[in-house]
Amino acid sequence: NAGVTQTPKFRVLKTGQSMTLLCAQDMNHEYMYWYRQDPGMGLRLIHYSVGEGTTAKGEVPDGYNVSRLKKQNFLLGLESAAPSQTSVYFCASSWAINQPQHFGDGTRLSIL
Amino acid sequence: DQQVKQNSPSLSVQEGRISILNCDYTNSMFDYFLWYKKYPAEGPTFLISISSIKDKNEDGRFTVFLNKSAKHLSLHIVPSQPGDSAVYFCAARARGSTLGRLYFGRGTQLTVWP
Numbered sequence: 001n002a003g004v005t006q007t008p009k010f011r012v013l014k015t016g017q018s019m020t021l022l023c024a025q026d027m028n029h030e031y032m033y034w035y036r037q038d039p040g041m042g043l044r045l046i047h048y049s050v051g052e053g054t055t056a057k058g059e060v061p062d063g064y065n066v067s068r069l070k071k072q073n074f075l076l077g078l079e080s081a082a083p084s085q086t087s088v089y090f091c092a093s094s095w096a097i098n099q100p101q102h103f104g105d106g107t108r109l110s111i112l
Numbered sequence: 113d114q115q116v117k118q119n120s121p122s123l124s125v126q127e128g129r130i131s132i133l134n135c136d137y138t139n140s141m142f143d144y145f146l147w148y149k150k151y152p153a154e155g156p157t158f159l160i161s162i163s164s165i166k167d168k169n170e171d172g173r174f175t176v177f178l179n180k181s182a183k184h185l186s187l188h189i190v191p192s193q194p195g196d197s198a199v200y201f202c203a204a205r206a207r208g209s210t211l212g213r214l215y216f217g218r219g220t221q222l223t224v225w226p
Contacts, residue, residue: 004155031212042116042201042216043156050211058213090155097205097212100146103155 003027006091006104013081013111021076021107023091031094032074033058033101034066036087043090049074081111115139116204118217125224131189133220135202138183143207146214147176147187150199159200160187164207192224 004025013019023032030051035043045058047066055066063085065077074093078085088108092101117136125131135145143164148156162169162176162185169176175188189196202217 033212035216040121040218042114042118042218043214044216045213048211048213056211092155094212097209098144099212100158100161101212101214102158103148105153105155 004104010108023074025093029093029095033092034076035090086111116215116217122221125192128191131192133187135185141206142204144205146203148201194224197224
C-alpha cells in the first residue's frame, strides 16, 4: 500500500530553471494539496484540488502552478525557480474534507 | 498572521512520564482540530483529532483536550516512549470549509529520553 508517493525525493536546481514535482495517490482520494515547509515554520498551503480538472490557490501560490489531469496525480510546477523556493514540499490527499489528510514523504528542493 | 500557535518549540520528557503538548488558536471559526507527528525525512502522520462538539478524545496513549473558551488544545501522551520523539504539529480546519484547508502550527519537537 503506497498511499501518497512523491517524486523526486531530492533535487538541486539553478535559479531560473524549471521543474515539476509529481504527487501520486492510490487511495482514490478527491482532495489533494501541496504544502511547503520552511525551517521554524508550519506547513503552508500552496495550491489544492477538489477533484480531477480543478485547482485553486492556497496561502502562498506565487511562483507555482499546478495541474490535476488525472484523479490520482497532482503536479506542482516551478516555472522559473528562485532561491526563496528552497524548501521541503509535501503533498497530501484526503477522500473527504472532514477526513484527515495523508501526506507523502516530501521533496527536498534546493535552488542555488 | 499565525492562526494556530505552538509556543513551545521543544519539549523534553523522561520515558514513562506524561508529555503535554500545547496549541492555541485565534480563529473562532475553527471547529476541527488534528495532531500530526513527523519523523525526520518523512511526511507528517495523522495521530488524533477532535471536533469542537467534544472536549476530549482518546486513542490509546494519546488524548487530546479542547478548551473552546480559551481557544486552547493540548495533546497528552501517557506513558511517553522514546519512539514518540518527533515533531508534533497542531492543525485546525474552519467550520463550513468546502476545501478542507488546514492551518498548521509551527510544531513542537518532543524528545523522550530513557
